[in-house]
Amino acid sequence: MKVLNLQCQHGHGFEGWFSSEDDFQHQLSTGFLACPMCGDAQVAKLPSAPRLNLGASQPGHESRAHAPDSPGVAAGPTGQCAVPADNAASLVPQAVQAAWLHVVRRVMASTEDVGQRFAEEARKMHYGECEARGIRGHATPQQTEELLDEGIAVMPLPVPDGFKDTLQ
Incomplete structure (x- = not known):
């Protein structure tokens, strides 16, 4: 199994798992491979170092990425995305992308998809014709x-x- 770091032409980074280099090339050439963020089919393989698992880390030596004081995005006690205002400008693109995906997941999990009826349903709720609830859908x-x-x-x-x- 090959795990590759990939990036679309818009700078969205993501990981792809392939059975072989030929599988990656085939998916890329047929347009089957696309960015999960924007759907862009122009995907490039990023350079990456192999991961060598040489054993477990020693007790008391946690990775900096998992340390509680490390910068980045963290979920607050209520599950919201907590990014200190003074730290927001210094977020790396991967942290911004992770925060965005977190927000999208929460919206998708807590709303009802009403599709093309979005405008109609929003009006019904606004004017008290039906119970208020979280909805998502399509509107021109x-x-x-x-x-x-x-x-x-x-x-x-x-x-x-x-x-x-x-x-x-």
Whole structure:
């Protein structure tokens, strides 16, 4: 099994697992391989060092990445993404991507997909015709503007393709 560090032309980094180099090349050439963040099929292999497992670490020597005072993104006690304001500007792209994926996962888990009925359902909730709940779906730019004009708070949320379907 080959584990490769990959990156799309937009700078999104991700990992790919392949049975061989030929499998990677085949998936790349047929367009089957795409960025899970944006769907871009122009993917490049990044240089990486092999991982050598030479034994367990010695007790008391935790990795810096897992130390409680290490910079980056952490989940707070309620599960929100906790990034100190003074640290937000210094986040590396991988930390920003991880934070974004965390937010998308939470939204997907806590909302109902109403699809093309989004504008209709949002209006029903706003005017008290049905119980308020978290929803997500599709609205045209015109529908979005109309909802905002009516005082209905909506926000576009681009969802990576990998979150739209159940993974096997």
